[in-house]
Amino acid sequence: MFDKIVIVGVGLIGGSFALALKQAGAARTVVGMGRSPGVLARAQELGIIDAVAQSPQEAMQGADLVLIAAPVAQTGPILATLLPWLEPHTILTDAGSTKSDVVAAARAVLGGRIAQFVPGHPIAGRESNGPDAALAGLYRGKKTVITALPENPAASVERVALAWRLCGAIIHRLTPEEHDKVFAAVSHLPHLLAYALVDDIAAKPHADLLFQYAASGFRDFTRIAGSSPEMWRDISMANRDALLVELDAYLAQLTKLRAMLAASDAAALEGVYANAQRARRNWIETIEAAEPRPAQESGN
Amino acid sequence: MFDKIVIVGVGLIGGSFALALKQAGAARTVVGMGRSPGVLARAQELGIIDAVAQSPQEAMQGADLVLIAAPVAQTGPILATLLPWLEPHTILTDAGSTKSDVVAAARAVLGGRIAQFVPGHPIAGRESNGPDAALAGLYRGKKTVITALPENPAASVERVALAWRLCGAIIHRLTPEEHDKVFAAVSHLPHLLAYALVDDIAAKPHADLLFQYAASGFRDFTRIAGSSPEMWRDISMANRDALLVELDAYLAQLTKLRAMLAASDAAALEGVYANAQRARRNWIETIEAAEPRPAQESGN
Incomplete structure (x- = not known):
């Protein structure tokens, strides 16, 4: 009490x-x-x-x-x-x-x-x-x-x-350091990536046309870009070093995927997609087993 | 009939x-x-x-x-x-x-x-x-x-x-060409980005620790990485040229954000975040006005 x-x-x-x-x-x-x-x-x-x-x-x-x-x-x-x-x-x-x-x-x-x-x-x-x-x-x-x-x-x-x-x-x-490294990867980076995508699309000359065809997959992917810019500016700055490490790893990953795509290496690309799908499914099953309320999955 | x-x-x-x-x-x-x-x-x-x-x-x-x-x-x-x-x-x-x-x-x-x-x-x-x-x-x-x-x-x-x-x-x-350009931006690229993030995290030595702290923001961001790898391999290959254009634009955008972060330019970063939040809010309001069922927004 x-x-x-x-x-x-x-x-x-x-x-x-x-x-x-x-x-x-x-x-x-x-x-x-x-x-x-x-x-x-x-x-x-x-x-x-x-x-x-x-x-x-x-x-x-x-x-x-x-x-x-x-x-x-x-x-x-x-x-x-x-x-x-x-x-x-x-x-x-x-x-x-x-x-x-x-x-x-x-x-x-x-x-x-x-x-x-x-x-x-x-x-x-x-x-x-x-x-x-x-x-x-x-x-x-x-x-x-x-x-x-x-x-x-x-x-x-x-x-x-x-x-x-x-x-x-x-x-x-x-520890505070462990905490910041973990959340840079699973929270702070995804926020930056979602903000980056919406800003990127909004800046295009045909943004209105693009938004017209954005569907529920886009809605979920960018949901965290609806968060407070002030709060996420502070978080990005406060955890800058760990966030830069994660961002660089992700940029390297995207560069690798770009090369697969440019080389039309369908098998390599499918390998990445399949690995991600499997890892995500294992994760969802783990949280569904651990959490009192079920994970909600819906829409396209 | x-x-x-x-x-x-x-x-x-x-x-x-x-x-x-x-x-x-x-x-x-x-x-x-x-x-x-x-x-x-x-x-x-x-x-x-x-x-x-x-x-x-x-x-x-x-x-x-x-x-x-x-x-x-x-x-x-x-x-x-x-x-x-x-x-x-x-x-x-x-x-x-x-x-x-x-x-x-x-x-x-x-x-x-x-x-x-x-x-x-x-x-x-x-x-x-x-x-x-x-x-x-x-x-x-x-x-x-x-x-x-x-x-x-x-x-x-x-x-x-x-x-x-x-x-x-x-x-x-x-037209088929317009269609493919639009969906490269609002659907095919987000799928690739979501797969890339989950695969990136799954490949880290401390992946188990990271997934343990991934929450609902991560769940929504990566939901499309639960989609069929075979289907999305085909889509990525079929729309390769338009997808490469969008991926390159996004890589340029991330490189710009990386520079803001490295320079501790909090105002510039907040500008991007705020612009994205505003654009997304306008989009959600437009679809809420147009669609019969309301857009669902929930969770962290």
């Missing part, structure tokens, strides 16, 4: 965390902080938070747990605002999609109090944003990665893990 | 066409042909076809309309099998995903009787294949592109258009 939880950023991610803990009966009071008074008022109206903090001092007084759910580049400045009022028993955590940069910013700001910051990343989301998109069930059956620091007391890491488990999440542990 | 329809290839595409025409009361008899006796027997069991043709001669006798729904590389050989029994009033059509190569093969085989072949391409599908995947409603509200030839009598083109309209499809007209 948490006596007082502070959510910095009461949108989809922070709001869903608050709703889930309330539904689990695990949060006595939830206080919101954020950039926009309108968003905070809306979150209170929706019952996501019980009160809007009038100052960082008021927010931090007696707080058990503080979740920072904001674009990753804002983590350092937010921690700097909270630090003067940080009580010794308070645990800080975050929900950022990158971890090495967040940890570096936290170390720079918190210094000797870094032990109080337990970094995390819930692997869940929706295309819509803001408090109206928040759902108590958003994290149910999803992974939350905790990238604990050597300085974190085991009890603090366990408290953060408990909060996410109460949201229905399954806890995984990685 | 069609007196006798022949379906060559009674899988998802051919089977759905047959079911839709039967449901519309527009087909008196549907006869199936194909490579696999087991598939044909199953299609008959499912009520997709009324009979299995014992020979091309029997199939073609008195046929109004013949739909070839097979991998595009088989179009020429299939037409060669049918040609000796082709009656003057029979209209031939196809459902291939590429058109220039199909038209070239049809011209080579049919010669002076090319006027009887009206090429088409229904823009619909599912990930599952075979007669069990066939649905009477597969084409409802979807586009079918007819790439009519200068030799086709207007009445024959109108007959093919009528059949697809009876399936619920909306008819569009393009």
Whole structure:
């Protein structure tokens, strides 16, 4: 049970965390902080938070747990605002999609109090944003990665893990560096590739004709290009080095496929396609076996 | 009304066409042909076809309309099998995903009787294949592109258009060359990119770790990599020239984004992301306004 939880950023991610803990009966009071008074008022109206903090001092007084759910580049400045009022028993955590940069910013700001910051990343989301998109069930059956620091007391890491488990999440542990390499490959690169394709098509003189014939395969392939450009700019910059490694590997792969195509090497191309289809099918079967709700597959 | 329809290839595409025409009361008899006796027997069991043709001669006798729904590389050989029994009033059509190569093969085989072949391409599908995947409603509200030839009598083109309209499809007209350029950009390239990404990740030494953290964004991005490798090998080869043009444009685009990332040019990267998000949103709004069922958007 948490006596007082502070959510910095009461949108989809922070709001869903608050709703889930309330539904689990695990949060006595939830206080919101954020950039926009309108968003905070809306979150209170929706019952996501019980009160809007009038100052960082008021927010931090007696707080058990503080979740920072904001674009990753804002983590350092937010921690700097909270630090003067940080009580010794308070645990800080975050929900950022990158971890090495967040940890570096936290170390720079918190210094000797870094032990109080337990970094995390819930692997869940929706295309819509803001408090109206928040759902108590958003994290149910999803992974939350905790990238604990050597300085974190085991009890603090366990408290953060408990909060996410109460949201229905399954806890995984990685180092911040492992985390960033993994997500560069399976999340950050696909986002960049999807944005790149839509921008490429939109820039063509006959873009209107092309979009007219784009069907559900294109819709799914580019769905992640509907995500927030500001958020993904921050993620791309924060995880630049790992993303460049993955992008270069993918460019090499595309260059290899281009050569197969130019040489009309149908067998080689089919080999790549078949290997990908097989790997994807194995993956889908694994997640279908592991996750409570079935993987949805539909359309062309 | 069609007196006798022949379906060559009674899988998802051919089977759905047959079911839709039967449901519309527009087909008196549907006869199936194909490579696999087991598939044909199953299609008959499912009520997709009324009979299995014992020979091309029997199939073609008195046929109004013949739909070839097979991998595009088989179009020429299939037409060669049918040609000796082709009656003057029979209209031939196809459902291939590429058109220039199909038209070239049809011209080579049919010669002076090319006027009887009206090429088409229904823009619909599912990930599952075979007669069990066939649905009477597969084409409802979807586009079918007819790439009519200068030799086709207007009445024959109108007959093919009528059949697809009876399936619920909306008819569009393009030349074979326009068709192939458009679909290289919005369909063939995304398939190649999705296969390339999954194969790239599967080949890494820590592939298991990576797949473990792949979430719904990755699932949607790579859904088309679940498609038939044989079919997409044929499509890639058949539309090689147009696909190479699109692939080169995309490689140039990725190289541009790589430079932005390497230079930490956050504003330029955000510009590309924002442009893509805007273009995609406009496109989704346009299809939502035009299509009977809403575009589904969900997940992370």
